[in-house]
Amino acid sequence: MWPLIFILITSALADNCSHIFNDRNYTKSAILTIKGLPTNLVYNPKSKDLLFTLIDLETLQNQEVQTKMDQYVLRYGEPIKIDNINGQSAAVDVKNNIVYIASDNGLNILNKTDRAIHIGYKDDIVQIFKPQNSDDIYAVLFPDNEVYKLDLINEEKERIENIPCAFIIAVDDNGNIFYECEAKYVKVLLKGFQESIEFVGLPKNSARAVSMDDNNRVILASNDGLYWLKPDNMIPKKLMDLDYVPAGIAFNGDNFYISTTEMIYEYNPCI
Numbered sequence: 261m262w263p264l265i266f267i268l269i270t271s272a273l274a275d276n277c278s279h280i281f282n283d284r285n286y287t288k289s290a291i292l293t294i295k296g297l298p299t300n301l302v303y304n305p306k307s308k309d310l311l312f313t314l315i316d317l318e319t320l321q322n323q324e325v326q327t328k329m330d331q332y333v334l335r336y337g338e339p340i341k342i343d344n345i346n347g348q349s350a351a352v353d354v355k356n357n358i359v360y361i362a363s364d365n366g367l368n369i370l371n372k373t374d375r376a377i378h379i380g381y382k383d384d385i386v387q388i389f390k391p392q393n394s395d396d397i398y399a400v401l402f403p404d405n406e407v408y409k410l411d412l413i414n415e416e417k418e419r420i421e422n423i424p425c426a427f428i429i430a431v432d433d434n435g436n437i438f439y440e441c442e443a444k445y446v447k448v449l450l451k452g453f454q455e456s457i458e459f460v461g462l463p464k465n466s467a468r469a470v471s472m473d474d475n476n477r478v479i480l481a482s483n484d485g486l487y488w489l490k491p492d493n494m495i496p497k498k499l500m501d502l503d504y505v506p507a508g509i510a511f512n513g514d515n516f517y518i519s520t521t522e523m524i525y526e527y528n529p530c531i
């Protein structure tokens with residue numbers, strides 16, 4: 261048996277339409293309760309799986325040991341652990357129906373029976389991001405959190421020189437790279453530019469996750485809510501207030517998921 265304690269909430273505890281996102285009313289329901297911190301949420305529209313990384317909070321708080329984390333797939337309400345690697349982040353290539361899992365020992369793809377198959381690299385990859393409308397794939401490497409564009413065919417990688425580091429990252433369809441570095445700021449490196457632009461008005465050390473919605477909008481989850489980061493405006497647009505600290509966010513059409521300590525919530529629009 262797994263030495264793992266989780267409680268499944270089978271009947272969704274949906275509240276009424278009191279949550280406002282982007283001027284629209286939403287319901288919020290808890291879809292998973294699990295021991296640890298679920299983060300790096302990614303939705304796969306083909307399989308309807310929600311992928312996430314589960315961080316062990318005891319090792320996160322203990323400075324003397326390396327933080328333990330595992331990659332999971334949430335399928336029909338049940339969390340499935342990918343147990344043949346130390347998974348740290350996932351990305352979905354929707355067009356080609358490929359699920360990538362980054363681990364402390366390179367890049368993997370998930371096969372049909374939920375096993376990770378190593379496809380290249382030996383690096384400790386902590387973040388991975390796949391824009392949907394290009395063949396590019398971006399990776400953030402331990403220990404300095406530098407950002408690389410991967411060339412999977414030749415197993416090569418090219419450093420993005422103008423980004424010092426990234427703890428969260430998203431790349432829009434136009435190749436603009438949104439990131440947060442050392443909890444200091446949220447910036448965008450516009451395609452073809454040398455210098456990043458900093459977003460204003462966000463509290464320091466508040467950015468927690470960033471994701472693309474289905475309209476090619478970059479949505480930041482921060483300690484006080486959700487913001488739309490536009491490439492042509494330094495002032496983010498606030499779309500939602502949150503009364504808990506988010507850890508991950510992923511979109512599925514008009515629906516979206518937000519994780520926090522021991523929980524994943526789903527938000528659905530009311531009509």
Ligand SMILES: *[C@@H]1O[C@H](CO)[C@@H](O)[C@H](O)[C@H]1NC(C)=O
Nearest residue numbers: 273274275276277278279288
């Ligand atoms: C619906 O909203 C009202 C007013 O905010 C609240 O009192 C009530 O408990 C809510 N119902 C549920 C099921 O959450």
Ligand SMILES: *[C@@H]1O[C@H](CO)[C@@H](O)[C@H](O)[C@H]1NC(C)=O
Nearest residue numbers: 276277278279280284285530
């Ligand atoms: C939408 O949410 C607001 C704020 O919580 C609430 O006052 C309003 O009744 C909601 N509207 C509907 C149609 O549920």
Ligand SMILES: *[C@@H]1O[C@H](CO)[C@@H](O)[C@H](O)[C@H]1NC(C)=O
Nearest residue numbers: 370371372373374375376377
């Ligand atoms: C997935 O990979 C595992 C481990 O290599 C293998 O045993 C299994 O047969 C593979 N499943 C499929 C459907 O290819």
